[in-house]
Amino acid sequence: xxxxxxxxxxxxxxxxxxxxxxxxxxxxxxxxxxxxxxxxxxxxxxxxxxxxxxxxxxxxxxxxxxxxxxxxxxxxxxxxxxxxxxxxxxxxxxxxxxxxxxxxxxxxxxxxxxxxxxxxxxxxxxxxxxxxxxxxxxxxxxxxxxxxxxxxxxxxxxxxxxxxxxxxxxxxxxxxxxxxxxxxxxxxxxxxxxxxxxxxxxxxxxxxxxxxxxxxxxxxxxxxxxxxxxxxxxxxxxxxxxxxxxxxxxxxxxxxxxxxxxxxxxxxxxxxxxxxxxxxxxxxxxx
Numbered sequence: 001x002x003x004x005x006x007x008x009x010x011x012x013x014x015x016x017x018x019x020x021x022x023x024x025x026x027x028x029x030x031x032x033x034x035x036x037x038x039x040x041x042x043x044x045x046x047x048x049x050x051x052x053x054x055x056x057x058x059x060x061x062x063x064x065x066x067x068x069x070x071x072x073x074x075x076x077x078x079x080x081x082x083x084x085x086x087x088x089x090x091x092x093x094x095x096x097x098x099x100x101x102x103x104x105x106x107x108x109x110x111x112x113x114x115x116x117x118x119x120x121x122x123x124x125x126x127x128x129x130x131x132x133x134x135x136x137x138x139x140x141x142x143x144x145x146x147x148x149x150x151x152x153x154x155x156x157x158x159x160x161x162x163x164x165x166x167x168x169x170x171x172x173x174x175x176x177x178x179x180x181x182x183x184x185x186x187x188x189x190x191x192x193x194x195x196x197x198x199x200x201x202x203x204x205x206x207x208x209x210x211x212x213x214x215x216x217x218x219x220x221x222x223x224x225x226x227x228x229x230x231x232x233x234x235x236x237x238x239x240x241x242x243x244x245x246x247x248x249x250x251x252x253x254x255x256x257x258x259x260x261x262x263x264x265x266x267x268x269x270x271x272x273x274x275x276x277x278x279x280x281x282x283x284x285x286x287x
Contacts, residue, residue, distance in 0.1 A: 044090040048248045051113045056087040056094050059115035061101040064191050066215040066273040067121040068096070078211075078273035079119040082138065083240070085256040085265065086117075102171045107132040110243040117242045117249060121209060123173045124239040133244050135253045137237035143174050144210040145230035151204060155230040156181060159205050167203035169194050174207045177234055198226065205229070209236075214275050 042053035051057055060079070063069035068077035075096050087094040097115055104122050109115045110132060123141065124134045147153045153164060160182060168175035170187040178185040186203050188194045191212050197203050210231060217223045242249045260266040267277050 044092050046090065046248065046252060048090055048252055049246075050090075050092065050116055052095075055092050056083065056090060056117070057115045058083055058094055058096050059099050059103065059109045059118040060096050060120045061104070061190070062098045064121050064212065066211060068119070078139075078269060079121060079240075081269045081273065082257065082260065082266075083117070083119050083253075085260055086253050089252060089256055101169075104128070104241065105131065105171065107241065107243065110241065116246075117240055117253065119240050121211070121238055122241065123236045125173070128241075131244070132241040133246065133250055134239035134241055135250060136257055137239050138257050139211075139238040141236045141238055142210045143177060143207055143232040143234055143236070144213040144228050145205055145207055145232065146198065146213050146216075146226055147205045147229045148198065149225060149227050151229075153205055153229050156207070156232060158229075159183075164204045165202075167194055167197045167206040169208060172208075173234065173236055174209060177232070178207045195222075207232070211274055215273075218275075 042050050044050050060068050066077055067079040068075060084094055097109065099109055101120065103109050104118050104120055105128055110118060124137060145156050145159065153159050153162065159166060166178055166183045166185045167188055168178050168185040169191055170189055175185055175187060185207070186197065188197055191208060194206050194208055195216060198206050213228060217226070240253050242253070270277050
């Protein structure tokens, strides 16, 4: 399996501010010390203990539009907006720490006290549950096979029969699924790198989460060049994660998700970031 290094393959984590939609992007040094004199965890509203005073620190992996990416100088996206609701309830601001995706399988940055939670368009799996506690599912995700228009590729089975060179994002369920179907996918470090690999001809097709493809195809240049050849329902559900045993923060996250669905905020954010509202995606059954 060939791994194509991305722009953060060998760089330290970055801390980025992502408070409200009106907030600007702030680049800070990687997590080396706290601003509160190193006095340890701080208590937010509802008795939730945070790793840094006055902020909810979120681990993510950029870019992963439409869930989180830098747009117009600030970190934005569907996940960012939902976690902003959690931060608002806790009466703090959200700060985002950009980390390697493999971190989310192990919960390393949660366990080391660098982040309070992780939000990265992350699929709930039994394997990952061994290391982290997941929120209630907040999004139903399918995989898509994206190909160049005129490629003649009609489905994943067709791609396999034609021995097409396939790409996927490293450490993702899309990559795992491709392998389970008998492919040896080219592994890319980020979703943007996946698209670049397809655009450059390094691969002839890619398997990646359908919401990401939806975001790409909103761009006319991409829509003119590429198309979805196959939708693959793998039964995936996204969840946010916290350190195992962090019940108060988990409850706060679940409350924010439930309230957003009840008061219409979820639908509004879904339409803004994902596309036409899909009731089944918005209300997945518990994993």
